[in-house]
Amino acid sequence: MVYLPLHRSHLDYLLITWCNWHFGLKLPHIASGDNLNLSGLGWLLRATGAFFIRRRVDPDDERGKDQLYRAILHSYIEQVLSKDMPIEFFLEGTRSRFGKALTPKNGLISNVVEAVQHGFIKDCYLVPVSYTYDAVVEGIFLHELMGIPKVRESVLGVFRGIFSGFSKSKQCGVVRMHYGRPIRLTEYLATITASLSSNHRTRPVRMTKLSTSFSYRELVPWHRTHSETVDDRTMIRAIGFHVVYEAQMMCSISPVAVVSCLLLAKWRGKVSRSTFERDCEWLCEKIIAEGGDVVGYQSKKTKGSALVKYAFEKLESCVEVTDEYVSPKESHSSFITLAYNKNSVICRFSIKSVIALTIVSRPSGTKLSIDQIVEDALSLCDWLQFEFMFCRPCDSLRELVHNVLGQKEWSDPIHGFLRSEIEDDGFLDAGGALNSGTLRVRDAKSRETLQFFANLVRPFVQSLYLISSFVVSEKCPTEPTSDNNIIRQLCQQSLAGDIDLPFAPLLESINSDSFKNALRVLKDKGLLQRSTPNSTARSGNSRLAELISNLERVLEVK
Incomplete structure (x- = not known):
């Protein structure tokens, strides 16, 4: 048994161990970073099942020390599994700094896959x-x-953290654990192999990056135009993404996240408490309709006032509340705290949010073609590939975008968000497929709802714009420097108002996590150098200038 939890807190280690003990299951061996192998504490963690691993390895490894280390670690994991002992490690590699799932690391899971293979x-x-x-x-x-x-x-x-935790004036609230359906590794590998070989080719196709596939992160195991073998690294990578995607999608939503989501995506200013409570019920119903659930909420039974009251007790440091109105406190720390909570909701609406942003980025009343909406949404997903997991590795993102547009919420001829300029009975044909033609947003209420969904991902697009425009500006250092220095200076200058921007950035868009992912995607696409991104950004980078122009359109910069 290999437990693969998402990583949010240091309590994560303890919770699985406690649950296994409570239900009479074997306690897992837990892979822990060597940063926790502290004097006087390391032995205690080892006694409770931890084994320490290096967080970083030498990429050059001239003496072969890291090869020896990897071999020993591989043998250790094999021995643990061969004794029918469970093991636990975090695919994300570290705690999430911004409340959403991280892209998985391949190191430890590769040892498990190879042991079976x-x-x-x-x-x-x-x-x-x-x-x-x-x-x-x-x-x-x-x-x-x-x-x-x-x-x-x-x-x-560590002791300071323990005492500060016990000295909190109020409890941190509820923790809910979610165990997914166990996946037999051999069955998963066999399913992929069978699917790849079902095209009757002599050699199976390879999961690889394809420029026009638009599956999740362009990783398409079922693509039938290549005839090369599947490499183990890509197979392992696909397994990691699949597990993390399943873990994020089975996660319940906290009432704190629901309230934070509404405060940032719909009501950034003062709003009456009664209106806010009704919107809480509306959002909870939307989450349930998308296959999720909200902790403590029963559909059509729980009142929004109860959720709001509970959430405000946890958010008193960043929300102003009276009997009449609600509003977030105007500070960077308040908006970052709300964004951390809000980000756990986005996975339920990620594709819908990207589609909504592509629509509302155009002036009200603009005619849109379905093909244009789909292509723009896919392009935006591609630029946000390190922020969100839009689908499983084996899913076609293009098909999922079409499926969302085909939902009744969007395509209903009377109440759908969009209406056809040609057909009176909606924009689906008799078979349920999308018709070609032009569309408009139905009315002001539909546009308001689309604006809410668009605002879920807007801060991340703003972060991409901020980092792209900063590295080509005079504010960015001219001498080669590290990513961390660029990010730190951008955060400081953005909050100080020292950067000229064509729009007022959302405060939650100014954070190192989003900037780091933005730099990563710019490097991945070859727009910046991997070692010193600022050294080539100003040298007539036409692709980067084109990206900045397109982002200005998406962000509705006039």
């Missing part, structure tokens, strides 16, 4: 695990989100 163990179960916290006990990583380097763990820091 090489016959050292017959099989194992992969168990996705996720958590819903009203509030993580460590609090929000405000300093790190401003680009300030993380303070290395110490024994003193």
Whole structure:
């Protein structure tokens, strides 16, 4: 049994161990970073099942030390699994700094896959695990989100954190754990192999990056135009993405996240409390309609007032509340805290939000073609590929976008968000497929709803714009420098108002996590150098200038 939880808090380690003990299951061996192997504390963690691994390895490794280390780690994991002992590690590699799932690392899961492929163990179960916290006990990583380097763990820091946790004036709230359906690794590998070989080719196709496929991160295992073998690295990568996607989608939504989502995506100013409570019920119903659930909410039974009251107790530091109105406090820390909570909701609406942003970015009344909406949405998903997992690796993102547009909420001839300029009975043909032709947003109410969904992802697009425009500006240092220095300076200058922008940035868009992902995608697409991104940004980079222009259109810059 291999437990693969998402990582939100240091409590994550304890919760699975406690649950296994409570239900009489074997306690897992837990892979832990060597940063927690502290004097006087490491032995205690080992006694409770932890084994320490290096967080970083030498990319050059001239003496072969890291090869030896990898071999020993691989053998250790094989031995643990061969003794029928469960193991636990975090595919994301570190705690999420901004409340959403991270792209998985391939190192540890590759040891498990190879152990099965090489016959050292017959099989194992992969168990996705996720958590819903009203509030993580460590609090929000405000300093790190401003680009300030993380303070290395110490024994003193651990005890200080424990005492500060116990000294909190109020409890952190509820924690809900979610165990996914165990996935037999051999069945998963066999399913992929069978699907790849079903085209009757002599060699199976390869999961690889294809320029026009538009599957999740362009990873398409079922694509039938290539005739090359499947490499193990890509197979392992696909398994990691599949597990993390399943874990994020089975996660319940906290009432704190629902309230934070509405405060940032719909009501950034003052709103009457009664209106806000009705909107809470509306959003909870939307989450349930998308296959999710909200902790403590029963459809058509729970009152929004109860959810709001509960959530405000956890958000009193960043929300102003009276009997008549509600509004977020105007500070960067307040908006970052709300955004951390809000981001757990986005996975339920990620594709819908991207489609909505492509629509509302055009002036009201503009005619749109279905093909144009689909292509723009796919392009935006591509630029946000390191922010969100839009679908499983084996899914076609293009088909999913078409499916969303074909939902009754969008295509209903009377109440749908969009209406056809040609057909009176909607824009679906008799078979339910999308008709070609022009569309408009139906009315002001539909546009308001689309604006809400668009605002879920708008801060991340703004972050991409901020980093893209900063590296080509005179404000960016001319001498080669690291990503962290660029991010830190951009955070500081953006908050100080020292950067000239064609729009007022949302405060939550100014954070190191989004800037780091933006730099990563710019490097991945070859727009910036990997080592020193600022050194070539100003040298007539026409592709980067084109991106900035397109982002200005999406962000409705006049």
